[in-house]
Amino acid sequence: AQRVTQPEKLLSVFKGAPVELKCNYSYSGSPELFWYVQYSRQRLQLLLRHISRESIKGFTADLNKGETSFHLKKPFAQEEDSAMYYCALSRVNGNTGKLIFGQGTTLQVKP
Amino acid sequence: DTGVSQDPRHKITKRGQNVTFRCDPISEHNRLYWYRQTLGQGPEFLTYFQNEAQLEKSRLLSDRFSAERPKGSFSTLEIQRTEQGDSAMYLCASSLSQAGGTQYFGPGTRLLVL
Numbered sequence: 001a002q003r004v005t006q007p008e009k010l011l012s013v014f015k016g017a018p019v020e021l022k023c024n025y026s027y028s029g030s031p032e033l034f035w036y037v038q039y040s041r042q043r044l045q046l047l048l049r050h051i052s053r054e055s056i057k058g059f060t061a062d063l064n065k066g067e068t069s070f071h072l073k074k075p076f077a078q079e080e081d082s083a084m085y086y087c088a089l090s091r092v093n094g095n096t097g098k099l100i101f102g103q104g105t106t107l108q109v110k111p
Numbered sequence: 112d113t114g115v116s117q118d119p120r121h122k123i124t125k126r127g128q129n130v131t132f133r134c135d136p137i138s139e140h141n142r143l144y145w146y147r148q149t150l151g152q153g154p155e156f157l158t159y160f161q162n163e164a165q166l167e168k169s170r171l172l173s174d175r176f177s178a179e180r181p182k183g184s185f186s187t188l189e190i191q192r193t194e195q196g197d198s199a200m201y202l203c204a205s206s207l208s209q210a211g212g213t214q215y216f217g218p219g220t221r222l223l224v225l
């Protein structure tokens with residue numbers, strides 16, 4: 001079965017501390033992994049995707065196929081990073097591109 | 112704002128009533144998706160259109176749900192005989208059909224069934 005698991009509902013850190021939001025997946029084919037973010041009172045938006053291998057707003061994520069993980073990391077959290085983060089997957093070169101989301105993790109960055 | 116728009120933003124209805132939601136995608140996007148999100152959960156895929164063709168429907172989409180995209184532009188999602196369990200945020204997203212096209216989400220329609 002296709003599944004995305006985000007084990008933490010809430011992650012609370014102080015400003016300047018490192019952040020790691022965990023994401024594990026199960027998928028029988030070749031997945032494409034994404035992180036979406038939703039800031040307060042804003043719509044869901046793409047943060048980054050594994051095929052781009054880029055850093056957005058200081059966040060990075062590496063796909064680890066052996067551990068079936070795609071954890072989101074940032075070395076120094078900022079207060080403006082406080083948001084809901086969703087890990088999602090779709091099938092590489094899939095016909096539909098439909099996304100399968102995890103339950104989400106709320107990141108709270110305290111001053 | 113040229114992003115994905117949804118109407119209405121909020122809907123309160125009584126159990127048993129029919130409701131219809133509208134989604135206007137980004138104009139050049141030929142793919143359109145509907146998702147449902149309940150409290151504390153991530154969005155769940157409901158259905159997908161490429162142009163006017165509905166190409167996939169989730170098992171979550173019961174017979175009371177129907178979606179259309181008649182001219183390959185805007186889409187409607189209708190729920191007939193609403194139930195309290197239909198209360199959720201209904202999200203629409205659109206993308207280009209190229210492999211890996213980024214999905215852009217609308218603000219959602221929040222439905223409350225009393």
